[in-house]
Amino acid sequence: MRRLLPAPTDRLRFREMSTDDLDAMAALLGDPEVMAFYPAPKTREESRAWIEGNRERYAEHGHGLWIVETHDGGFVGDCGITWQAVNGSPVLEVGYHVRRDLQGRGFATEAAGACLALVKQELSPTLLTAIVHPENLASRRVAEKLGMTHIDDDRAHPWIVRTVMGITVQPA
Template sequence: MAAKKILENKRFFLRELTIEDVTELGAILQDEETMYAYEAPFTKEKVQEWLHWNLTSYEENGFGLWAIIDKATQHFIGQCGIVYSEVEGEKLLEIGYLVNKRYWNQGYASAASCLCLNYAANYLKAERICSIIRDTNLASQKVASKNGLQVIQTFYKDYSGQPVKHLVYSIDLTTYKKRKW
């Protein structure tokens, strides 16, 4: 059974992750350079947990992080989607993205997160959405800014006893104008 396709543009599509994606997902989540914002690459067990967390989110929420698949090559580029995240006791709707470093600086994160903004505004009828980004992750900050999100809050997230500063970028979707990528 083929994975459910969620969104697409001319260049790629977003589809639900499947158990078969564990190797491609692991190539991203177990890469030290890619995962510096999480303080460490994931173990194989953590990759499995991440995948199952998304599969559960599809069932419970109707959304989660989705695989980014290049239409021309069918390559697994990364993941981007919508999840619930907690910031200082508040449950926020968040756009998250992680792209395999082989595809960095090619516009995948910007375009995929823009598709997710449109989805949140038009399909979920969400009033607000955010991206939670480590303060040193300048590339992700650029993606959020490019899509019209602005910093509204800073907070510290604990990674194994190490408090790490994060920025909450947000956008009001009630005034958001659909964009094309």
Template sequence: MADLIELHSARLQLRAWRAADLEPFAALCADPQVMRYFPAPYSREDVAAMIRRFRGHFAEHGFGVWALQRKDNGAFIGFTGIGHVGFEAPFGPAVEIAWSLARAHWGQGFASEAARAALGCAFERLGLEQVVAFTAVGNLPSQRVMQAIGMQHAPAEDFDHPRLAPGHALRRHVLYRLRHSDWRAAP
């Protein structure tokens, strides 16, 4: 296994997952407001399995989803990271960027700040050609983060998420992308 890449931004540390992250991450994933654009909140067991998958992705690929921690007080506030898309999609194979923050940390620019650090890693350290992001059509907060980090909506590539049943309210997803060549121009 390659050494885990740890990232820092002005206010945040993107770091390896610790055993102590399970409880605050489980609380985040049980919050109906945080999870409103997911099919359902996740159980503690689901969250533990997710952390194992995050660690496994790092072990296999050398990058993945980091635990997100504030530098000023050491609080775990969520996750941000990049990973291979885990389902077949017309835009794949692809590497996606994703994030989720506990509600108490919304509206402070943390998602954009962490996402920029992850994109810097993707393009400058890993040499990826592009990164995608996607979310349910109604998830305007995440779409605003995608726009803030310089991603462009690709409306012709919007899609129905294959893991959601036809007719599910969250099935339709928007696709955003950012190419390495456009990274320097990103805000």
């Protein structure tokens, strides 16, 4: 599978994650604030599995969540394109996690915008979603700034109804 990568932006660049990133990813995914809308923060071993899962995605689909860093190599978080399920049907999703101390600077919007451009160039026409916890207003706001609107509700899990934001991406 041809491996895709979003183009660099003014402040950010992307690269595939590897186990060399375990310390940074375990700090990100182990942060209770970053993971406030997940069942629990991730342990170091769960963060290792997260990295391995994304490496499998790169090989199988050509995309996954990538490391996002500043141009001097400073770790910002992860962002990328994955296959998810909404009410049992596969959809492409853009996902993002930004280090707590770097939130509120537009990094998620900038990184997700680069992913949207990649989808437009390489994977369109397609629906691109962001599946968000109904109380995760920052995540919803990032999706809105990409041009997404509330298109559906995912009711696959009995304990939560997730808000599905989406945009139909057409070729350039």
